[in-house]
Amino acid sequence: MNSKNNFRLENDALGNIMVPSDAYYGPQTQRAVENFPISGLKLPRSFIKAQGIIKASAATANMELGLLSPDIGKAVIAASEEVIEGKWDNQFVVDVYQAGAGTSQNMNANEVIAYRAQKIAGGSLDIHSNDHVNMSQSTNDTFPSALNIAAVETITEGLLPALARFQQELQKKADQFMPVLKAGRTHLHDGVPMRLGQEFSGFAETIGAVIKQIESNLNDLHQIGLGGNAVGTQINLDPKYPSKAILEVCKRTNAPFRQPVNIFSFMQNMNEPIRCMLTLKELAIHLIKITSDLRLLSSGPRTGLAEILLPPIQPGSTIMPGKVNPAILEMTHMVCCQIIGYEAAVSTAGKASQLEINVMMPLIAHTFLHSIELLTNTTETLVTKCITGIQANTSTCQKWMEESLSLVTGLSPILGYDAASQLGIKADSESKTLKEVLQEKDLLTEEILKAIDPKGMV
Structure with missing residues (x-):
């Protein structure tokens, strides 16, 4: 401790370093904090939870194989479960823009869990962040596995239900508006008549097709490469470890995770996030189209098309009294622009795969998971604040059609x-x-x- 009792002295392979006295992390995390004061962005709760799942699963497998003593293993599992619950999220302090491949992020988890496990054991055990918490693991196999686990959870529990409701509400509007005749338009000019419900049915089917594609992406994301270790050769590993560890992950997530078809391909590339990110980009493109159409159809209300009426949610101008804008549709368009940019970032980072690993994994993880979160929240808001309240302006539809x-x-x-x-x-x-x-x-x-x-x- 220093004289003010604010720090404690710790050491690693590079020597001594001062760590905040109340920190659960250790020297390698502290070095990352000092080395990368870049953005203030951290990897999300879903990723930290996935790290805890992996650490608990690894400890369980290592105990079953007799590689980890039960007293240490149980303490590690208990600490990992607290990480899964989110109890120590404030101790995950490494910036997104960090050392390549996510070594600092992995060590942040190892150190927090080791420190907490020692506390749980009453200080009677010497629990090491690498030797015990990271046993049978490497950053190179656990980081992409944690990303896939986090993505599966956030897509399954968040994005897919939100999109399903979006599709259902669009279909409800399609059914509701089917009796309403209107002028179709091509090139933004007059087209032959159609039903307003037919227009909305096209929106609904478009979202349905994206849902099917995301479900296909989920199948790819269920591959996790635990046991690949440094380069996929399973060095320093019991051959039974991968199947045992992945089985435990399945139990803890209630999801059908499995070993990759080829562990070397899994570790060399970020195939699954890249593919799924392309689908999210496609979703963003479709959302831009749908929301742009809704903005056009609701334009006016006196000088535009005004074929549909949007629910008013807030005043739209600081100078024009009574003006109401399509705020939710505009917000959605903004988010989708961000997603399209995010896909470019993931694709560019995906090109950084060299030889046995991709060193840009932290950037891919942050960008991919944030995209899922953004699209989930945006879709839920779009449905509740806009889609459910849309009404047809039948008199205007008839007027434009007849003219x-x-x-x-x-x-x-x-x-x-x-x-x-x-x-x-x-x-x-x-x-x-x-x-x-x-x-x-x-x-x-x-x-x-x-x-x-x-x-x-x-």
Whole structure:
């Protein structure tokens, strides 16, 4: 201790270093804190929880194999379970931008668990962060495994349920709005009539397809390479350890984790996060499209399309009284821009895989897991604050539909494409409706009226 009792003296392979006296971490974590004062960002709760799951599972497997004494093993497991519960999150202090591959993050977990395990054992045991907590492990196999475990949990418990509800609410709106006829639009110009419900059904199916793709990604993420150790050769490892450790992970997560098809491929690359991040980027692109459409359809309310009404959630201007903006849709678009940028970061970091490992794993972990969290929260907010409250403005839908010049499309089979085109051009140039032009030309027969009736076109 120093004279003020604020620090304690510890040492590692590089020598002595002062560690805060109330810290549960040790010298290697302290060096990382001092070496990387970069962003203040830390890896999320889901990743720390996954680290605790791995440490507890490793201790269980090592005890079963007779490699770790029961007294030390039980203390390590108890401390790891406290980490799983989130009791010591404030002791995980390493910046996201740290030493390559996440060695500092792994040692942060090892040191916290070792320190806490000694406390649990009443100080009677000498529990070492590397020899005991990190037994049968390496950063190189545990870090990507922790990332996959964290991703599976956050996708399964957060993102997929949020997307499922989003799809369901869109489908409810599709069913609700199916009787509403409106003008379709292509190139942002008049198109043939359609049902408002058909438009929303397209949104719902788009999200459904993304859900299926994420579920496929989950299957890949269930691969974890525990036992690969430094480069995949299982050095210093009991051959029974990988299956025992992964089985324990399965018990603790209630998820079907399994060994990779090829451990060397698993450790050389970040295949699973890269693939899933591409799907999240696709989701972001679709969300931008859907929310942009909803902004257009709700634009106005007096000078835009105004075919749907959004629930008002807050004042929209500091100068224009009574103005209400599509705030939730704008927020969603912002988040999706961030996700697209995040995917570029993950792809770029994925290129950093060299020989046996990828040293950019901390960046990939932070970016990937934050993307899942952002999309989960955004989707839940989009549904509760916007989608469920959308209403159809049926009178405006009818107005635009009846004024649409694309109704002339119904005349092509009767009059031919060229003659129908001339009628549409004349109506446009003279600012008349199609019916008015047809009446002037004495063409408003029963057959023609039926051909331009929107109900017969949808």
